[in-house]
Amino acid sequence: MRLLGLLGALLWPTLSAVAEPGTNFIRWAQNEFARTQKVFLADTNNVTNGWQFARAAFDLAESATNETARASIARKGIEACQAALAHDAKSAPAHYFLAMNFGELAQAESPSLTAYRLVHEVEREFKTAAELDEKFDHAGPPRNLGALYFQAPGWPLSVGSKKKAREWFLRAAVLAPDYPENQINLAEAHLRWRERAEAEQSFKAVEKMWPSVPTNFPGVAWEKLRGEWSQRHEENRANFKKVFKADP
Secondary structure, three states: OOOOOOOHHHOOOOOOOOOOOOHHHHHHHHHHHHHHHHHHHHOOOOHHHHHHHHHHHHHHHHOOOOHHHHHHHHHHHHHHHHHHHHHOOOOHHHHHHHHHHHHHHHHHHOOOHHHHHHHHHHHHHHHHHHHHHOOHHHHHHHHHHHHHHHHOOEOOOOOEOHHHHHHHHHHHHHHOOOOHHHHHHHHHHHHHOOOHHHHHHHHHHHHHHHHHHHHHOOOHHHHHHHHHHHHHHHHHHHHHHHHHOOOO
């Protein structure tokens, strides 16, 4: 799962669009939302039930066709995480998906002061998740903290920081080097920072793992991310040629 794109025009109005989720993925997300909601409502004291429903809420909210629906779905995910954390304050998945759904709500509420305040909630929850289990979701907490610091405006407008982005992106790549998004994020960052050798290294890492992506991340559940990774990788390649006048 990725944070890039979560907060929309609130944080990064110039970010290029990624592929829209296909019909199969949306249908799967709707079914997962209904299934996990039923399980959660049957036992709201179960921590796993709570964060798994919140994960499904995030997937469906990210695919919402309007901001009213996005906000409504995200709030359900937030409530489920808060219920889970009331029973286990040290649940890394609950903090993680609380951050993800806060991000969706921020996108739905933007532009507004409420949305900007939610960015700090996103940061806080990802940091807590990283402290509890930084390897969760293929190093999801470090990956998404890196994305937040990379894309957000800097102080005093928001939390953006090149130093922090580098730190967390590198941490994610160390913890889960075979997860495509961790290397794609690094490639994007090195390109922005005009770091040719480092960008080439990240490209090579992506190219090496690419043939195994359909096997390692199969099925409709990964359909949306596979499409995003492919598009972002090709955009990075084009940007490398543009910036350095050569193939990566």
